[in-house]
Amino acid sequence: MPERTDGNVLRGVIVAALTPLTVRLVPDLERLVDHCRRLLEQGCDGVLCLGTTGEASSLSMEERLAILDGLGEAGLGERLLVGVGCCAVPDTVRLARRAREIGAAGVLALPPFYYKKVTDAGLFASFAAVIEGVADPGLRLYLYHIPQNTGVPLGPRLVQRLHAAYPENVVGVKDSAGDWSYTETLLRLVPGFQVFSGTEEYLRANLRLGGPGCISATFNVLAPLAAQVYREWAGPQGDRLQARLTLLRRAFSQVPMVPALKAIVARQRRDPAWEHVRPPHVPLGEGATSALLENLRTAGLTIP
Amino acid sequence: MPERTDGNVLRGVIVAALTPLTVRLVPDLERLVDHCRRLLEQGCDGVLCLGTTGEASSLSMEERLAILDGLGEAGLGERLLVGVGCCAVPDTVRLARRAREIGAAGVLALPPFYYKKVTDAGLFASFAAVIEGVADPGLRLYLYHIPQNTGVPLGPRLVQRLHAAYPENVVGVKDSAGDWSYTETLLRLVPGFQVFSGTEEYLRANLRLGGPGCISATFNVLAPLAAQVYREWAGPQGDRLQARLTLLRRAFSQVPMVPALKAIVARQRRDPAWEHVRPPHVPLGEGATSALLENLRTAGLTIP
Numbered sequence: 001m002p003e004r005t006d007g008n009v010l011r012g013v014i015v016a017a018l019t020p021l022t023v024r025l026v027p028d029l030e031r032l033v034d035h036c037r038r039l040l041e042q043g044c045d046g047v048l049c050l051g052t053t054g055e056a057s058s059l060s061m062e063e064r065l066a067i068l069d070g071l072g073e074a075g076l077g078e079r080l081l082v083g084v085g086c087c088a089v090p091d092t093v094r095l096a097r098r099a100r101e102i103g104a105a106g107v108l109a110l111p112p113f114y115y116k117k118v119t120d121a122g123l124f125a126s127f128a129a130v131i132e133g134v135a136d137p138g139l140r141l142y143l144y145h146i147p148q149n150t151g152v153p154l155g156p157r158l159v160q161r162l163h164a165a166y167p168e169n170v171v172g173v174k175d176s177a178g179d180w181s182y183t184e185t186l187l188r189l190v191p192g193f194q195v196f197s198g199t200e201e202y203l204r205a206n207l208r209l210g211g212p213g214c215i216s217a218t219f220n221v222l223a224p225l226a227a228q229v230y231r232e233w234a235g236p237q238g239d240r241l242q243a244r245l246t247l248l249r250r251a252f253s254q255v256p257m258v259p260a261l262k263a264i265v266a267r268q269r270r271d272p273a274w275e276h277v278r279p280p281h282v283p284l285g286e287g288a289t290s291a292l293l294e295n296l297r298t299a300g301l302t303i304p
Numbered sequence: 305m306p307e308r309t310d311g312n313v314l315r316g317v318i319v320a321a322l323t324p325l326t327v328r329l330v331p332d333l334e335r336l337v338d339h340c341r342r343l344l345e346q347g348c349d350g351v352l353c354l355g356t357t358g359e360a361s362s363l364s365m366e367e368r369l370a371i372l373d374g375l376g377e378a379g380l381g382e383r384l385l386v387g388v389g390c391c392a393v394p395d396t397v398r399l400a401r402r403a404r405e406i407g408a409a410g411v412l413a414l415p416p417f418y419y420k421k422v423t424d425a426g427l428f429a430s431f432a433a434v435i436e437g438v439a440d441p442g443l444r445l446y447l448y449h450i451p452q453n454t455g456v457p458l459g460p461r462l463v464q465r466l467h468a469a470y471p472e473n474v475v476g477v478k479d480s481a482g483d484w485s486y487t488e489t490l491l492r493l494v495p496g497f498q499v500f501s502g503t504e505e506y507l508r509a510n511l512r513l514g515g516p517g518c519i520s521a522t523f524n525v526l527a528p529l530a531a532q533v534y535r536e537w538a539g540p541q542g543d544r545l546q547a548r549l550t551l552l553r554r555a556f557s558q559v560p561m562v563p564a565l566k567a568i569v570a571r572q573r574r575d576p577a578w579e580h581v582r583p584p585h586v587p588l589g590e591g592a593t594s595a596l597l598e599n600l601r602t603a604g605l606t607i608p
Contacts, residue, residue, distance in 0.1 A: 052419075057416070057419070059392055059394075060395050061395075063392075063394070087362060088363055088364050088367075090367070112361070113417075114453055114454075115584055117560075122583050122584035122585055151455050279427070280415065280416045280419055280423075280427055280430045280456075281419065282429065
């Protein structure tokens with residue numbers, strides 16, 4: 001068993017990165033590398049690539065592997081949490097192995113999400129097959145709880161059982177349900193377990209309870225403020241900064257997240273190519289983009 | 305535009321075939337070919353391979369392609385409806401092309417099922433991208449309405465719009481919601497459109513309304529009776545036969561379908577290897593299998 005590389009444990013503000021696409025809707029690696037670097041410069045502690053926000057489920061295996069190789073070659077491997085969750089175990093194993101090869105800090109794994117009402121025994125067997133398929137003691141796997149997309153919640157008892165069976169491999173959770181009581185339950189139930197909140201609304205609450213921080217889509221456009229909250233959450237301005245961040249986050253509550261974020265990045269960068277999305281997403285459109293920009297400005301975001 | 309090969313239009317009793325697995329849980333092509341042949345001998349008019357019952361979402365792209373090649377080499381291509389629906393358009397296109405190469409009668413396509421609450425415009429764009437990606441005027445695509453698994457229903461207006469845009473390619477629907485009013489709405493809305501019921505409970509109702517028949521999982525064990533209903537539905541015994549078939553179908557209403565069917569086939573064939581399932585499914589287990597067998601015998605099924 002190798003030593004834990006604690007220097008590479010994920011903490012803080014992790015951005016669930018968008019995947020820019022060309023006009024032919026294929027991944028635009030150059031823009032992606034540039035985007036990841038900017039976000040790290042803006043204070044993000046890590047980048048989740050190939051997550052829900054990254055439209056990973058709309059990309060083929062080959063496209064996902066090419067993205068990992070590209071990010072690895074750009075020297076970004078160690079800053080990455082890699083979304084690897086597929087419906088088929090062999091696919092998840094393949095992505096997780098590639099993530100390890102590029103030196104990623106961890107992988108984020110959905111449960112198989114086609115079949116519903118499956119048993120905890122079946123979900124346990126599925127994650128166990130992934131871990132044993134990767135067969136790498138250095139694998140650091142985070143469970144991805146996002147029932148609004150999967151229809152397959154990961155209950156605290158299942159999470160606890162997986163961590164107990166694979167304490168070195170099952171190291172945390174991303175709670176994208178935005179359910180604070182779930183996050184809190186898990187943080188108290190499994191001490192030292194890395195339960196990330198999936199919305200920055202709970203960034204400060206998460207840190208206050210000894211949690212590792214937050215993995216969020218909206219950091220694609222809110223990274224500088226989020227990084228400030230992470231630095232100063234315990235200081236005299238912590239409360240005010242968190243309130244400002246929460247207000248900005250809520251501006252996204254009524255829009256489809258991926259097209260909305262791409263529309264805002266396109267405005268921030270003055271680069272309309274950023275608006276491309278793969279179906280089933282559709283671009284946000286001019287009217288909705290203007291309304292969202294107005295809401296974000298009202299909430300305090302400076303956009304050129 | 306080539307002529308329609310009406311001799312190969314799917315009609316009648318189409319079995320959603322199970323995928324047998326080896327003890328290492330990899331697809332067992334020999335058992336699969338044997339199973340498909342038996343079902344056709346028992347009177348099935350066609351075989352849906354790589355559907356929900358076939359655990360397709362638990363198989364990698366390579367495993368699915370190998371299955372298609374194997375079924376093609378076994379001379380079964382023309383009897384096949386092939387499940388091709390993936391979350392990513394390029395994957396769906398790849399499977400659909402392979403299905404065409406082996407001479408399959410049609411393909412059955414799920415909507416992308418990871419993102420929820422997507423727009424009809426996004427779903428239309430997704431199916432359009434598949435059809436234009438396959439770029440084959442002979443493609444006969446069936447839309448797979450199974451919201452209990454996808455969380456993404458295909459509303460009648462979307463179906464109608466797709467058929468209107470691609471009348472030669474979008475030729476039907478599989479209604480696995482088991483919602484007769486949905487089937488009926490579509491059969492009346494788009495004359496000549498092939499709306500298959502996803503449960504044999506509605507086989508006779510479907511045929512009576514001019515529908516093409518039924519695609520069902522339970523035909524894996526109920527094929528002979530189903531074939532008899534299809535032959536005699538309009539005759540004096542039609543009502544009685546349908547009632548018997550319905551009763552048998554309902555014996556499966558309280559069990560997980562894939563493990564239950566595999567357990568019954570294992571008993572029918574005296575071949576325990578048939579019980580293997582991939583996670584997140586788990587084997588049905590001895591007690592539940594015995595209870596199910598008892599219910600099936602009570603409902604009139606002869607099992608050795």
